[in-house]
Amino acid sequence: MKIAIIGAGPAGVTAAYELAKKGYKPEIFEASNRIGGLARSFELWDQVVDLGPHRFFSNDHKVNKLWLETISKDYSIVNRLTRIFYKKTFFMYPLQAVNALLNLGFFESTLCVLSYFKQKVLPIKDDGTFESWVVRRFGYRLFNTFFKTYSEKLWGISCKELDSDFAAQRIKKLSLWEAIKNAISISKTTKHKTLVDQFAYPKMGSGLPYERMVQKVTDLGGKFHAKTPIKKVIVDQSNRACAIEKMDGEILDFDHIISSMPMDHLVKGLSTAPADIKASMAKLKFRNTIVVYLLVEGEGHFPDNWLYIHSADLDTGRITNFRNWCPEINKSSKDSILALEYWCYDQDQIWKDQDEVIIEKAKKELMMTGLINKAKVVKGHVERISKCYPVYATGYKNNLEPVVAYLKTISNLHVIGRYGSFKYNNQDHSILMGLLAAENIAEGKSHNLWQINTDYENYQEESSITEAGLELKNA
Secondary structure, eight states: OOOOEOOOSSHHHHHHHHHHHHHHOEEEOOSSSSSSGGEEEEEEEEEEESOOOOOOOOOOOHHHHHHHHHTTTOOOEEOOOEEEEEETTTEEEEEOOHHHHHHHHHHHHHHHHHHHHHHHHHHOOOSBHHHHHHHHHOHHHIIIIIHHHHHHHHHOOOTTTTTHHHHHHTTTTOOOHHHHHHHOSSSSGGGGGGGGGGEEEETTOTTTTHOOOOOOOOHTOEEETOOOEEEEEEETTTEEEEEEETTTEEEEEEEEEEEEOOOOHHHHHHTTTHHHHHHHHOOOOEEEEEEEEEEESSSSSSSOSEEEEOOOOOOOOEEGGGSSHHHHHTTTOSSEEEEEEEEEEEHHHHHHOHHHHHHHHHHHHHHHHHTTTTTOOEEEEEEEEEEEOOOOOOOOHHHHHHHHHHHHTTTEEEOOHHHHHOOOOOOOHHHHHHHHHHHHHHOOOOGGGGGTTTOOOOOOOOOEEEEEEEEETTT
């Protein structure tokens, strides 16, 4: 059986790895020359960095077992510290009620609490937007302080235009009352899922497991085609995915095709897709990311893995300090690499600007934060990532659902990954998609891949990764 896998991100590489172990010889086609997708790592200034901050965490035993299988003992357990930076003040993230209210001061805290209780007595209507979802759980004042500015930086649209699905996936059921309970609770078992305070991290960057998976695939007879973007997937008269066409026009036949290419690229290339399906797909948008890496003299600038930047006078939305992950990636360097993220659409000016202009902007904004005092910025480097965030604009499901329904009708086509399925996946979601796609092909199973990261909770066992290895829960 010939199997093509489009994209070398966590989902596609995992699928290839599992299929190779089962005796198949999958072929991976990657548009760039890098492995790992959004979770890839690369060397910069004699250190190792990731494409922004990527922490691995999962409760799924299958996912954890696979991750450890590839990493072995080459990982560290990192104590997570991520805070919100707002008006030159640090607030714990996820929000800790006591910390937030103390930092805001007595007067503002009183107004925030009153605003919260007003929502308990006279809640606004839940209109399906991110704003109504958050306001009902935190009140208007905390929403304006801790959610509005950052979310609008990330998505480039008003919180009234952002679907509540983003909150449901990322904030879950967290509320001010639950944050208060977490603050006063002794038992960690009451912590909300987003309050994970440790995570496993590969000693040579988040991309290490995927690089090792690809090496295993090629060792077992599979192929990795770097710098080989795919123009389109070809569907035959029986509505079966049967081939791929490369950008140079070469057509390669396959029995199964696993696609993690951006969904709009996939649908646009399907000659069999009806006009209304292509019209629905055209209404769905992706958001781009620009990551600016700055080499800063010295270390100890701030202790966080990353900071969420809520200050309205700064365009950057997140700052990562790679000094604070694990010492192996710093390679004994005495300097620190900080990464500032900017989010934009294709038509935005920053996406069109030259790298030098963007680096100067990042330098200026970093100095404005006061985080590095008078330390010198030695060098800058820019990475541009197209279409990395599927935009959950209000009503997006009305356009996404018919596209998904159509893609389901194409046999032997398996759509996975953040790009491919238009889902705001974490690494573990994409790994699980790859695992289950491989089982569908090799073992004839019928996992519904579209359920993952929505209501998919079919975990046979739950576990966590500790310093000692895999630890089954409730064992």
